[in-house]
Amino acid sequence: MRYQPRGELLTREVTADRKRLLQVMTNLLSNAAKFSPEGEVVEISTEEAPAGLRVGVHDRGPGIPEAFRARIFGRFNQADSTTSRQKGGTGLGLAICKRLVEMMEGHIGFQDREGGGTTFWFELPRHA
Ligand SMILES: Nc1ncnc2c1ncn2[C@@H]1O[C@H](COP(=O)(O)OP(=O)(O)OP(=O)(O)O)[C@@H](O)[C@H]1O
Numbered sequence: 216m217r218y219q220p221r222g223e224l225l226t227r228e229v230t231a232d233r234k235r236l237l238q239v240m241t242n243l244l245s246n247a248a249k250f251s252p253e254g255e256v257v258e259i260s261t262e263e264a265p266a267g268l269r270v271g272v273h274d275r276g277p278g279i280p281e282a283f284r285a286r287i288f289g290r291f292n293q294a295d296s297t298t299s300r301q302k303g304g305t306g307l308g309l310a311i312c313k314r315l316v317e318m319m320e321g322h323i324g325f326q327d328r329e330g331g332g333t334t335f336w337f338e339l340p341r342h343a
């Protein structure tokens with residue numbers, strides 16, 4: 216697995232709580248790494264959004280099952296109940312991400328990725 220920036224390497228600035236922002240990035244990147252097939256690339260993107268900054272983490276993992284989508288940001292929720300045994304984790308990472316992003320007055324979500332996999336994204340106001 217490799218991390219790779221997507222698009223131009225532009226510097227984008229946001230004023231945010233360093234610890235919260237790092238925790239959100241850590242959780243999203245660790246999921247992308249954990250659910251990626253061996254040797255796949257995880258891409259990271261940043262773009263200007265109407266309300267501020269949008270960060271994307273794009274993987275080539277298995278995607279999010281339809282039946283799990285509504286619960287994915289809930290606490291202790293995992294798509295596959297054997298995940299915690301196979302891949303580790305407690306099902307708390309995304310619940311924490313959502314909480315932290317919302318504390319910073321931002322939004323978090325995910326979408327299917329063209330060609331397979333998932334994009335998790337969050338948006339933060341310029342001064343979060
Ligand atoms: N990038 C992803 N691709 C596929 N499924 C994902 C991805 N990210 C999260 N999931 C699904 O959502 C579940 C919840 O993710 P979450 O980060 O909250 O918990 P976890 O990674 O299992 O454990 P923890 O984050 O507490 O170590 C995962 O167990 C997995 O089923």
Ligand SMILES: [Mg+2]
Nearest residue numbers: 246304308309
């Ligand atoms: Mg996680």
